[in-house]
Amino acid sequence: MTPEGTLRGDAVHVGGDARQRFHDSRGYGRPVEGNEIALTRIEAAHLLFRGDLSAVVVDGDALEFEAFFVRAAAASTRFTVRFLVYSDLRDRGFYLSPAREGWPGGRHAAADAVDFVVYERGSDPEDGAVAHHVRVVGERETIAAADVAGQTLAVVDEESDLTYFGATTPELDGATPYQPPAGLAGVLLADRVVVWDAPPDLYQHGFYGQPLSGRDSDLGGALQLSLLEAAALADAGALALTETVDAAAATVDDDAETPASDATDDYAAIVARGRAVEGERFDRRLRTYEDLRGRDLVPKTGFKFGADFRTYRDVETVEDLPHSEHLVRVVQADHTFEPRELSLDVRLAGGVRKRMLFALVEGDGNGVRGGDGAADEIEYVEIGRLTP
Known part of the structure; x- marks a missing residue:
């Protein structure tokens, strides 16, 4: 005989041999007294759907699956x-x-x-x-x-x-412990820095920048650095500016707050330029870039994939570059995902054989450098498709 349940408060109670039949053998509900068990509405609806319960009595009415389902859906x-x-x-x-x-x-x-x-x-x-x-x-x-x-x-x-x-919270341990050489000299342009005589190792082994020279050029050591790369190198004491193009040449966001910087501080000049062309996102991205480099990972732009960065774990030489492992999106710590947005990011990463990583940056964005205040905290979350 198929048992029925009775709704009492927020649980459906089933007597008889319910404990052995449903809880002990199949993990439904929780024991109450003797062989009686209590089920949530979800569990009771599932047993009704399967035909393992005949009905659930609600306010004196014996409801089969359809009626109970509608009643439960109306309540929640x-x-x-x-x-x-x-x-x-x-x-x-x-x-x-x-x-x-x-x-x-x-x-x-x-x-x-x-x-x-x-x-x-x-x-x-x-x-x-x-x-x-x-x-x-x-x-x-x-x-x-x-x-x-x-x-x-x-x-x-x-x-x-x-x-x-x-x-999940990923383990982010790289295998590229590259130390950039000191004495680099660069020119700050509108939205990048050019180092005219960069040593070959900076690009070949550190994977910094992009060569400016073409096949027929005599400028073999010319290297273009992003503002993120240049700021990180200046912060490490490896890069000094020999010339700065007037900031008016940059595309300025009038709504962005750009704190005054010491013109003699090359790092501050690069960060100020980054804030001018990108707004407050620059600080979060720079903080993440430096943190990833500090973990011996190599972050490069993820623009082609709609992300902030793509990362490489083990770079020995650019000529033998391994496959990048992650796409990284940098967001504020209080960011909220929309499922459609999340699905798009994860699907794209999987389509190019990478894993999707989100860097959640806590702080106001002004603590990028140790001397400017406490460094912003970063929490990393890796999200991927799953088949249970």
């Missing part, structure tokens, strides 16, 4: 998307528990935003071997970037299709 705007994810993971062979106090999943929830705790195949809620902390997200919701590390995002689109993303 997120019921439908959560039910779709719960059912999909059950169909994939996982046991999972709601991440709420009093239920088995409540012991393992990584954050308040987590909806379900999913156990490794072959494990049940009693074993506690967790495979995923799942956060259910509708296509039109937003996701705080600072909250996602350690979570599996289950995005439900407008046609009820599911896409899973895994968010």
Whole structure:
């Protein structure tokens, strides 16, 4: 005989042999008294959908799946998307528990935003071997970037299709411990710096800049540096400016706040130029660039991929350049993702055989250099497509 449940408060209670039938054998609900168990509305709806419950009694009415589903969806705007994810993971062979106090999943929830705790195949809620902390997200919701590390995002689109993303804190250890030579001399132009007689190693082994000379040029050592590269080299004491083109030649953002700089400080002059041509984003990107270099990674522009940087772990020579591993987008620490934006970034990175990395920069952007204040903190989050 197929049992029925009764809604009491926010849980559906099922008696009889429910503990053995549903909890002990298949990981549904939580034990209450004797053989009785309590189910969340999601769990009860899934058992109704499968035909394992005959009905759920609500206010004296015995509701079958359709009526109970509509009633539950009316009580919670997120019921439908959560039910779709719960059912999909059950169909994939996982046991999972709601991440709420009093239920088995409540012991393992990584954050308040987590909806379900999913156990490794072959494990049940009693074993506690967790495979995923799942956060259910509708296509039109937003996701705080600072909250996602350690979570599996289950995005439900407008046609009820599911896409899973895994968010992790990566190990960023490079293998390019290049030390730039001292004594570099450059000219600050509108939005870049040219070093006329750069030593070959700066580009060939450090992968700084881009050669200016062509095949028929006599300027074999001329190297163009981005403002980020030039600022980092000046900060390290390796680069000095011999000439500065009037800042009026740069494209100035009138709305950007450009703090006054000491004209004798080459680093300050380059940073001021970066702020003038790029605005407040320059400081966050420079902080990230220097941090990645400090980890012995080589960041280069990610413009062709719609990102801030692409990174190389181990550069021995540009002639034998390895494949870049990450695309990096630099965002503020309080950035929120839209699922469509996130899907686009991750899909593009995967399409070019790279992993998508987000640098979350905490701070006001003025603490780039140690002497200018406390350095801004950076949290890295790597997000990729996932098949549970």
